[in-house]
Amino acid sequence: MKDMVTDEALAEAAGRGDADAFGVLVARVYDRAFAVAFRLTGSRAEAEDICQDICEALPRKLVSFDGRSRFATWLYRVIVNAVHDAHRKQASRARAAEGWGDVELARRAEAEEAEAALDWLTLAMAALPDDLRQTAVLVLEPLTHREVGEILCISEGTVAWRMSDVKKRLRAMKEAEL
Numbered sequence: 001m002k003d004m005v006t007d008e009a010l011a012e013a014a015g016r017g018d019a020d021a022f023g024v025l026v027a028r029v030y031d032r033a034f035a036v037a038f039r040l041t042g043s044r045a046e047a048e049d050i051c052q053d054i055c056e057a058l059p060r061k062l063v064s065f066d067g068r069s070r071f072a073t074w075l076y077r078v079i080v081n082a083v084h085d086a087h088r089k090q091a092s093r094a095r096a097a098e099g100w101g102d103v104e105l106a107r108r109a110e111a112e113e114a115e116a117a118l119d120w121l122t123l124a125m126a127a128l129p130d131d132l133r134q135t136a137v138l139v140l141e142p143l144t145h146r147e148v149g150e151i152l153c154i155s156e157g158t159v160a161w162r163m164s165d166v167k168k169r170l171r172a173m174k175e176a177e178l
Contacts, residue, residue: 007071015062022062025071026055032072033079040083050082124173128166135162 013021037047145159
């Protein structure tokens with residue numbers, strides 16, 4: 001008996017909330033919907049995803065089916081729109097992923113650059129005489145020149161002179177590499 005009922009009649013009943021009509025309608029049109037989605041996408045997995053999304057949204061969408069056209073025509077429009085939406089989402093995700101890829105590459109380059117600078121500074125500091133290295137380490141803590149002077153039992157002026165000497169030596173080491 002249900003086989004004699006038209007798709008349009010089932011769609012109208014399903015749109016009014018008839019779960020049995022909805023089940024029969026989906027069983028009747030799913031293979032056609034999948035075939036159209038597959039031909040539009042060229043991908044079995046994508047066609048399956050689209051058909052699942054359509055079946056999930058169909059109860060809400062059936063409210064807009066007014067019976068002026070055949071149900072199949074209306075359903076094909078729904079499928080075409082779903083394929084367009086899926087392709088737009090994929091393109092948007094691809095652009096976003098591309099952008100994140102650039103961000104990640106920049107982040108890695110910056111991290112590598114910072115690591116190289118830290119490695120250079122560690123080697124350069126190791127090359128300094130102990131008194132200059134101790135002074136530089138404490139100034140970088142950051143402590144004031146007065147506090148560093150108290151810790152090392154030297155004057156603030158000596159701390160300033162040592163830092164000037166540290167900078168001059170580090171600059172000379174850097175220039176010697178170039």
